Amino acid sequence: MANRPARPFLAVKVLSRSSYPEYLRISQILRLETVGGALLLVATVAALIWANSPAAESYFSLRDVKLGYEPWHLSLSLGHWASDGLLAIFFFIAGLELKREFVAGELRTFSKAVVPVAAAVGGVAVPAIIYILFNLGQGAESLRGWAIPTATDIAFALAVLAVINTHLPAALRTFLLTLAVVDDLLAIGIIAFFYSSGLQPLLLLAALIPLGLFTLLVQKRISSWYLLLPLAAATWALVHASGIHATVAGVLLGFAVPVLVSRKRGETAAGMAESLEHRLRPLSAGFAVPVFAFFSAGVAIGGLQGFQSALADPVALGIVAALVAGKTIGVFGTTFVLTKTTKAKLDEDLAWVDVAGLALLAGVGFTVSLLISELSFSSNSAHNDHAKVAILSGSLLAALLATVVLRLRNRHYRTVREAERRDADGDGVPDLFEHKS
Template identity: 50%
Template sequence: MSVVTRVTAALRSDAISGALLIGAALVALVWANSPLSHSYEALRSFSFGPAALHLNLNMEGWAADGLLAVFFFIVGNELKQELVHGELRDPRRAVLPIAAALGGVVVPALVFLAVNASNSGDAAGGWGIPMATDIAFALAVLAVVGRHLPGPLRTFLLTLATVDDMCAVLVIAVAYTTGLNLAALAAAASGLVLFGYLQNGRGRTVTRLRSAVPGWLLYVPLALMIWALMHASGVHATVAGVVIGLLMRTRARGREAHSPSHQAEEALRPVSSGIALPVFALLSAGVSLSGAGGFWTSTVTWGVLAGLLVGKTVGIFGVTWLTARFTSAHLNPRLAWTDIAGIGVLSGIGFTVSLLIAELSYTDAAQLTEAKGAVLLASAAASLLAAVVLGRRNRHYRRLAQDGPSTQVEAMAAPAPN
């Protein structure tokens, strides 16, 4: 096995990708508070790119608008896979994680607004910050502490977090879009229609074109054009990544060994895990603690903390329980309600998308520092709390496995504990 193959295989691991994300954030935090902090700010503010195409961005902007588009493509592609082949294909199985995701989006936003209700300034503009769950970070924690947890729990978290991120993308597209350029948006939409046709069309012409032209040469330039037009339109460019992911074809045709969706995921997931997310974390998580004098008295700080640590848990667990209680939807028999509570706590890891929304929410440096600092603190606290709750559940399932299949059958037949 070559070095490249081993590296790309490692980057597909939840634990490795999460470790890189955390490591990059820690480096950023230390760097921003070291005697070399001026070099960190110089790196973030270094600008390049063609101004004529509205792409003369600083490094932080390239990471947020460009690299994160790769991550959001993976999110959209995973959602398409779930819709066609996974949990979301069966509405009865999809109801609970979707309900959990909606609860985990709405309740944290309401908690943030409640905390900031008495603030007459623009602090309430950050209501979208505690809505998002970081898929990579959360799956990494689950991989480390939950080796014996049931498989449906990871599926529940993945579905929840994917729908959660899609809601965050809609919020970014609707609530954080200013100065809309309709011509550029129409051109981007036309490009998306063409992309979808090239992916899924069955006509003779498009079939011959797909056979004659290598996939990367056909789709990559078109995807880059769509991304640039979306950026120029005023809609956040990451939206292009999600929509392109949703347009991917998930079934192989003709002589294809694998579907385009599978091939793109294989090629781009290591890029997302090894480059896009760590670089974004490095350029966004560097919060200077020297300017955080009002951190603990700020309603922005407490709104984010309460939203992620309380709103996420209450929203996910509460809405899931109410949905199972008052509809025909039911919890997977291999899971207990304590497991769902643990997932609710784990979903308080906002990080990547929360940091992105914080940057879109505040132009005031102090509020941005408070919001980012609260996201980092809440994500760390949620990781530790989830490790305790899910660690206990992991030991419980490990004991069941050691006791043998009969005990597991009895446990599955009994009412869900806790």
């Protein structure tokens, strides 16, 4: 038998264009998250204005109103109901998205998954290291906030990108969304392993009963809300009482939902995960996350002097530096190193400055950063308020820098697109496709 010629190796392209169905799915998510980002911004500004107005006491009184039953560990303030309860909806969507990406999305193959996963890991590790360097020698309490700047707020980041983007390649949006999905997974693990306390194993084991029943029903494609909602609520309550942060329950419930379409059970188009995501994402982006932001972002700054005092705290300095510089170095640096040391190559339609702009945008940390801030510091700690000021300041700075870079790139791509469509001789064929001798 004659020797067959060796097949030439084709390098895996980083930030290449996704399939058309994936493009349509991501476009739909972006529209919803962009609206959610706008509502998030409105809720944040409203909270800051109220918390720094003459009526500030009424804001904090409203946030601290308690509702619920203590025997179930559910006597919580409105602020805690927002962070522990409403954010579980956000993390349920994150669980659905994570599972879909790993089962049927961009992360299902190693060659496509390795770069965004590595970039997300770099975008978590480098900010954590920078924060720790700023707070070495400041005591154990300060070091508890190491994970605050590790998160990327996808709603805010996509809202910024939507304002900038008219001609940027779709691959940039896909990469940002994939990066944020993996970022969410890492944040979930951090919350579960580093910010859970007073673990009660029996209650955690008890949570497996409603979780198992929920899994059984969704695997049989039973979507009746009056069956699923009580089981989901019971799982959430038991996980919350067990000492694990309740948002982890949302992720576990999301992981339980099947992604692939079952022809046997009568599904012809969207699978159950896609269907539930379509129904619940507007609730998450349009209500749950903005309400959480409203109760979490309200911090009494105390004018310019108070702002300067807050940013003088090593905790705040570490957060700002980690969000702006750490995220950029982590995401961009990891992507760059991988393409130089492996067979992965940047798509020829993109430039490294595009990746730099995207890495800056990943420094927009908000929702999960605020959550981890509340888990890191007690409510009466000065670090808690300083951390919130730093999260807002660092996110704003990262967004502004990303806007400058990506607006310039958007102008470049607009010029390229216009050149591609130019038809000087009017023959209906763009000049780009005409080969003249």
